[in-house]
Amino acid sequence: MIHRLSWANWGHFYRAFLKGLKVCVFYLAVLSLFRLFFIAWLHAYMAPGTGTADVIAALLRGTRLSMQTAGALAVCSFLPYLVLAAHAQMARRVFLAINGVLLAVLSVLYVASFPFYRQFHANFNQMLFTGAHDDIGALFWTMVSEHALPVRLAGALLLACMLWRVLRALFDWNFFECVFSARSFSAPVRFLGRMAFLVLLCLAGLLAVFGGSLGWETAVNWENAGVTRDAFLNEAILDNAQAIYRARELNRRMLACNGLDFTADDIRLLAARLAHREPTSDDLDDYLMRTAEGARLEKPRHVIVVLSESLANWPLLDKYKNIPIASGLRSLIAEEDTDYCPTFLPNGASTVSAVTGVVTGFADANLYLTTMPEAFAAPYPTASAPQMERLGYETNFWYAGPATWERIGAFTQAQGFAHFYSRGDFGDVPGSVWGCEDEVLYEKVLAGLTDEPSFNVVLNASNHSPYDLDLQAKGFDAAAVRAALPAEAQKDDWLVKELGHYWYADRELTKFVHAVREKDPTALLVIVGDHGDRYNIDKTPLLYERYGIPFIVTGAGIRKGVLSAESAGSQIDILPTLFELIAPKGFAYSAIGTSLTQNTQGVNYGFWITRHAIGKADTAPLVPESLTGGEPPAIDDAALQDYMDAVRSISWWRAKYGNILDDRILEEKGR
Template sequence: MKQIFLRVVSWHNFYAFMWRQIRVYLFFLAMLCLFRLFFIAWMHEYISPAADWDDIGTALWVGLKISCKSAGWLTLFSLSGSTLANVFAPRRETVVCKLLNGVSIIILSILYVARFPYYKQFHSSFNLLMFNTFNDDVYALGISLVKEFYLPIRLAGAFLLAFLLYRLFSQWLACRLLQLKFAFPLSKWFGRAAFLVLLYFGVTLANFGGSLSWATEVDWENAGVTKDSFLNEAILDDVQAVLRGYTMNSRLEACNGLNFDTGQIRSLAAQLTYKEATADNLDEYLQKKAQGPQVAKPQQIFIIISESYANWPLLEKYNDLHIADGMKGIIAEDDSDYCSTFLPNGPSTVSAVTGIVTGFADANLYLTTMPEAFVSPYSTASAPQLKKLGYQTNFWYAGPATWERIGAFTTAQGYEHFYSRGDFANATEGSVWGCDDKYLYEAVLKGVSSDQPSFNVILNVSNHSPFTVDTAKEGFDKNIVIRALPDEAKKDEALVNQLGHYWYADKMLADFIHAAKAKYPESLFIVIGDHADRYNIDKIPSMYERYGIPFIVTGKSVKKGMLPQDAAGSQIDVVPTLLEMIAPKDFIYYSLGTSLTNGNKQGVNYGFWITHDYIGKADVSHFVPEPIGNAMPALNDTALQDYINAIRSISWWRPKYGPILDEDMAANRQ
């Protein structure tokens, strides 16, 4: 045991061992980058004419960064086995190292050869569909792979590639020229310190995807930074693509559904819509007729989903912070109205997107990964219904199209045009999540035509960690905020920076609305936050201040009082409110939510409910309402529970199983 300990802690043994692992890392990094380069060159016909050499360069650079992470994982696999061998069987350590890395090379070679036909078939790198294979007819699939995709030939090519790469790898490890030497002997502390510093930076780059911190790291969710979908897919090496597929498939498998049978759903749908519980088609319950326009039909419509735009800074008690002055000014204008009791659809941005795009609540389904969501738009989807009213439908996102499959998802749900970070000028000005709000709004103002009626959903990202906007340069005076903070928070620089980014999002939002009103006088705007619950001044904020978001409507013909004083709702109520404001009388539309203008007085989401007077947790046996104001009216627990159950059950059944309430069909599709 003593000899083993001395061998392990020996500096020269440690140096030789770790330098070998560094060379393993460099080999895999170079291999993944060369794979990417050849893939782009061989498949160049898939690159759109709009892409240029800058986009290719960006893809190669971002790909290099994300492959730092993949190479790190592959090296960790080798390192784990080699470490055990070095401790317990040192003479076999080299053999174990080559064996483990040989396995990695074989797997990578097979994946790489498969990438080419996979992309041609699905126009994507590996995704969750590869995991759906196990639910398919394996025999039929095997026959198809042999006859249509020449599986034996491709496998032979993959093993030949693996053999050549392994020979190259072995020579790389054995090359004497690669024995790192320091100017100072390794027995000196300087040489040892230098080696450890190099090792530290190498591990950091591998851990954070080619970056030195998580704030700038690249991963599969934010890697699609070019304006070309093929190049965005090429950025992902096969390790990252498989990880994406596994993660998205896991999210899908986590959608276990809710405990409602078809009879309960039918009864709840009837109660929700005040109809007879006789139909087996849910769409008959969701069908509605507009009561007639309440504003002049706008030429341009904008729904802005603002990142982390909580409602609490708009409250009077926080006036001295002056971080929401822009939208407070908008709300005070005669052509604006505001509902302060409103909930997000879920705890994350993707829930807000699905709520606005599909009209369904967050009900234990991950819609952006569900195959059903990509077949055709749901009856309650926003884009097709606005298109019927004569509007071109556009979705504008500050981040990459690959995030949560947002580009593919929104277009599958009927949006005619999708724009993302790669389409905008100055797109590099921003964080890892997307470009700064300023440049997103500039792109919208430049891209929306005054002559074409359009419905535009805008999703920004600047008010999201890592907080990278130079707010001082934009005009933020942090001293004003610090003076208004309680004493215990005045030195909290992180909080001040976060509040500065709320100020930036608010200012850019108000500036955009003013500019858009000037350019498009006949326009209508709806502003909501995607969620709250990110930061508060109070360490223990009230439930209302922690989770509430605003609902703000402004534009031509909007009047104060258009939204009833006791109105409340959630994001599934946004599009019905819009349709009731602009649609002609008897226009048929479909929605789960209810217009705030028609007296909707309650909202529900993944875990909470809200009315004008109370907020509370939804998943409890007995409601414990937390007062929002001073009024204390009685709460009808039974009616509220029925509403929550109706929203959740329909939002679970309709997207997954379709409109027909058929218990046998659901059982067969599990």
């Protein structure tokens, strides 16, 4: 039974709630110290120019935000204690057991946040939920081999044990409980003490509810916490619990699609602008129809799109030309029958977004297509395989990993690919938990090219954690790469290993291109990365260096300048580019993207890019950043915003609601 809280049993009320306050202060101190050490240990990720004032601002803002987390944790352990207060020993044991679990979870999350930030340059985010759809076994062994999971877990549990002993000592220390209950004080002093305690209790409650504020108007939460000019510090402001809450909220919005708020009329107008026509039709597919202007080269026998794992564009930039990890692609780009767009974005932050972009032609629009029943009902009109089949090509999807990853086998075939090949089809071949080695995959693809015309999408996996290739056996010159790095990076063995895997991917990809050309001199190949945001030499890279991927097109008939001199784009523009290169004049196709023979802007889930600038998609107005870090160029804000809204809203509606534009569909199905 809970004691009746009255002045007669003030001591019970006072002692119980004071223990709750002590627990709240304890958790606030732990979270604040966690944040301080996190910043100190990973300080290399702070941008140049970040000063002490920025760090102090982050620590103060984080402490305010963590008041909310600390309050929630204290309530979790305090309420059971309050219910069992009549049974002191049982209440104490339950209290300590609950806090033991809470501290273990906090400590494990904290230890895990260090490698997570190094990998994704962020505190816990939606990648947690993306990983939940991934190959759990592969993730587990990656964490064991790459991130020393057993050692980190043991360290986290040891940390939890130490914190639990401190909390137990604090819980049993009754100094404050005895002060105001001392009968040596006069009645007026005891009364004032009680009033002061109640005020303190109310104040603590408000600070916990409103994140370090006394009202919602000034409340701190995960959405407004990032107040510094440094991206790393803004992530450090979020304690791990708040970061997971942010990830959950963003994932919930993604699943509910309430991150996009467009009416049917909005989409009709945007689609009409994208198609350069009047908004007269309620059939969205009408606005997606395109007509090829005429082939720019002889029709190739084989068309191959290589989605290369983590193939970032930054190693191809002039400033990194002395680092010998991309010599193959550099030499390929220099050839006369190759053209290159250096301003290209991935469709999303992960491989599955790249796959859905190339397979369906849809932009990343808060939808997880490989889990949606609609995506398995029939191919979308913008899907690549059925349209390439209309040009006379047999369609094949080649994947280095297992067919069950992200349901990729079932998904690609549901979207029209006639054949799907994965690691299970290749026999006992070398590779990591994520897939076979690139050279094995390319050998299988090469063997599969027959005299019959084919369209092939190839997704490799070697340039991916756990980065366990035997690089020395492959011929990687680690010493030469290390010597070419900046002095502060030369001692980073892990970075050298990552760069070695890029070197391997570059070498095998270039060998594959030459082997295909030798087998089929008419072949056309497109090379893009699936994403680029995994590792950089610079701890605080420019947006362009962090997120950009290359677009390379090579083959018979390709020449320098076949792509627009101002070309820029993203993965939804790959298929339209192919059609404008090889399809006969008048060939009708469906697409949301635009051929790079014309397109001058690219967008994805969070960024936009032109030939001269890049920026985040969620600012108003848009803020351009020069690709080289210099003075930002001028942009057409309205045109870029319209283009971003168009490709995302069309992709969102068409994938989820179909081709008819009618707001009643939203009411029936819900957003």
